[in-house]
Amino acid sequence: MTLSLRARLLLWLILPLAAFVVVTALLSYDSASSTATVVQDALLLSSARTIGEDIDWVEGRLNADVPPAALEIFESPYQDQVFYKIVSAGKQLLGGNPDLALPSQESAQPIFYDSTLDGHNVRVVAYTRQLYDSGKVEPVTVVVGKTQGSRRAMLEQLWRPHFLRECLMLALVAALVPLGLTVELRPLMKLKNDVTDREPMQIEPMRAEGLPWELRPIVDAINQCIAQLKVHTARQRQFIADAAHQLRTPLTLLDTQIQYATLCKHRDLEVAAALDGMRRSTQKMTDMTNQLLLLAQAEAAPSRAHTRVDLSAVVAAVLEELVLAAHRRGIDLGAEFADDVHVEGNANLLHALVANLIDNAIRYTQDGGHVTARCTRQDDGAVLQVVDNGPGIPAEARAHAFERFYRGATQVAGTGLGLSIVREIAQLHGGTVALGHGEDNKGLVVTVRMPAWRS
Numbered sequence: 001m002t003l004s005l006r007a008r009l010l011l012w013l014i015l016p017l018a019a020f021v022v023v024t025a026l027l028s029y030d031s032a033s034s035t036a037t038v039v040q041d042a043l044l045l046s047s048a049r050t051i052g053e054d055i056d057w058v059e060g061r062l063n064a065d066v067p068p069a070a071l072e073i074f075e076s077p078y079q080d081q082v083f084y085k086i087v088s089a090g091k092q093l094l095g096g097n098p099d100l101a102l103p104s105q106e107s108a109q110p111i112f113y114d115s116t117l118d119g120h121n122v123r124v125v126a127y128t129r130q131l132y133d134s135g136k137v138e139p140v141t142v143v144v145g146k147t148q149g150s151r152r153a154m155l156e157q158l159w160r161p162h163f164l165r166e167c168l169m170l171a172l173v174a175a176l177v178p179l180g181l182t183v184e185l186r187p188l189m190k191l192k193n194d195v196t197d198r199e200p201m202q203i204e205p206m207r208a209e210g211l212p213w214e215l216r217p218i219v220d221a222i223n224q225c226i227a228q229l230k231v232h233t234a235r236q237r238q239f240i241a242d243a244a245h246q247l248r249t250p251l252t253l254l255d256t257q258i259q260y261a262t263l264c265k266h267r268d269l270e271v272a273a274a275l276d277g278m279r280r281s282t283q284k285m286t287d288m289t290n291q292l293l294l295l296a297q298a299e300a301a302p303s304r305a306h307t308r309v310d311l312s313a314v315v316a317a318v319l320e321e322l323v324l325a326a327h328r329r330g331i332d333l334g335a336e337f338a339d340d341v342h343v344e345g346n347a348n349l350l351h352a353l354v355a356n357l358i359d360n361a362i363r364y365t366q367d368g369g370h371v372t373a374r375c376t377r378q379d380d381g382a383v384l385q386v387v388d389n390g391p392g393i394p395a396e397a398r399a400h401a402f403e404r405f406y407r408g409a410t411q412v413a414g415t416g417l418g419l420s421i422v423r424e425i426a427q428l429h430g431g432t433v434a435l436g437h438g439e440d441n442k443g444l445v446v447t448v449r450m451p452a453w454r455s
C-alpha cells in the first residue's frame, strides 16, 4: 500500500513526537515520584520527631505521651491511616502498634523504608533519640508509618497536568499539520492541473513564478521535456514538408510524362492502354500521397498560432479551383455567403477542408446534379455547409465515413482519407463535423461548425 505524501510527512512528524511524549512522560513521572517521596518522608520525620520530643523519664521509667499534633500533621482528604510505635533499647514497646515493622538495621540517622501493615503498603520512618536521666542514657526508637493515599494523589497532581499538556500538543500537531500540508501542497496541485490542462501539442514552457523553490526542479524538468518535444515536432514538420516536396514533384512529373506519351498517338493500342493504366496508377498515388501528407500536416499542426481567416474567401477560392471539374460533369455549383464569417485558424488547412468537401460533393453526385456551399454565422459560430443532391451516405454508414480508408459502396476513384482529414482539421479549429441528408431524404449535407473569430 502506498501512503500519500501527506500521510508520510505526518507520520514522520507524529511518530518521533509521540516517542518524545512517552519518554518525557516517564521522566516526569519519575521526578514527580521522587518529589512526592521527599515531601512525604519529611512529614513522617517531622511527625516522628514531635513524638520523640514528648518521651520523658517519669520516676525512673520512660513515659511516652503522643501529642495529637504529631498525627494531625498527616490530615488530608485521602483518609490515610497513620501508625506509630515507640520502643526502648531492649525492644520494649512503650506505646503504639506492635505490628509496625522495625528497620532491618539500627542507625543514629533516621531510616526510611517501605513495609506492609494490615494488608496496606506503608511508608515508614524510624527515628532514634537518646534520652538522658541521672547518668543513664537510653536510646528510644520512634517508628511512624503511613498509607500511600496522599502520596499517590500528590504524584498525580505533579505528573498528570504535564502529561496532559504534552498529549494536547500532540493532538494539536496531528490536527494542524494535515491542514498546513493541504494549504502548502496547493502549488503542487496547481502544477498538476497546469500540466494536465495543457493541450497535447502545447509547446510553450511552463511558468515557475510563484512556485516554492522545491517545485522548480520539477517545472524545469517538464520544460526540458517540452523543449525536446518542440525540437521533435519541428523536425517532424520539416520532414513532412520535405517529404511532400520530394514525393509530389517526381509524381507530378511522371504524370505529365505519361500524359504526354499518351498524347503522342501511339499506333500500338496495347502500349496506349498500358500507358493509360500507368497514368491512373500514378494519379491514384499522387492523390494518396497528397491526402496522407495533408492528414499528417493536420495532425502535426500546432493548435495555436492561428490567424484570422475569411471562410467565405476560402470557399470562393476552392469553388474557383473546382468549377471546371463541376462543369465537365454538368453539375451546377453554387454558393451562398453571409457577411463576416471569419474563424481563427490555419488558412491552408481550412482550404484543404473545404476542398475535400466540395470535391466529394462533385465527385459523388450524378452528372447534372446540384452542389451548393453555404457560409453562415450562428450564435458564436461559423457554419459551413456543403449540400448536394447525389446518392448521400446511408445513416448507418455515416459513423464509419470518418474512418481512414473508408470508401463505402462506390465505383468512383478515391483514397478514403478525405473525411478523416476534414474531421481532423475541424477539431484542430475547435469545431465539429456532422453528416446528414438533404430534402426528401436525398443527397448529403455536411455541416462544419467552428467558433467564429473574436476580435
Ligand SMILES: Nc1ncnc2c1ncn2[C@@H]1O[C@H](COP(=O)(O)OP(=O)(O)OP(=O)(O)O)[C@@H](O)[C@H]1O
Pocket (backbone or CB within 6 Å): 287, 291, 356, 360, 361, 362, 364, 365, 388, 390, 391, 392, 393, 401, 406, 407, 408, 409, 410, 413, 414, 415, 416, 417, 418, 419, 420, 444
Ligand atoms: N458527397 C458525398 N455523397 C455520397 N457519398 C459520399 C460523399 N462524400 C463522401 N462519400 C462517401 O464517403 C466515403 C469517404 O469519403 P472520403 O472523402 O473520406 O474519401 P474518398 O472521397 O473516398 O477519398 P479522398 O477524398 O481521400 O480522395 C467515400 O468513399 C464515399 O463513399
Ligand SMILES: [Mg+2]
Pocket (backbone or CB within 6 Å): 356, 359, 360, 414, 417, 418, 419
Ligand atoms: Mg473525398
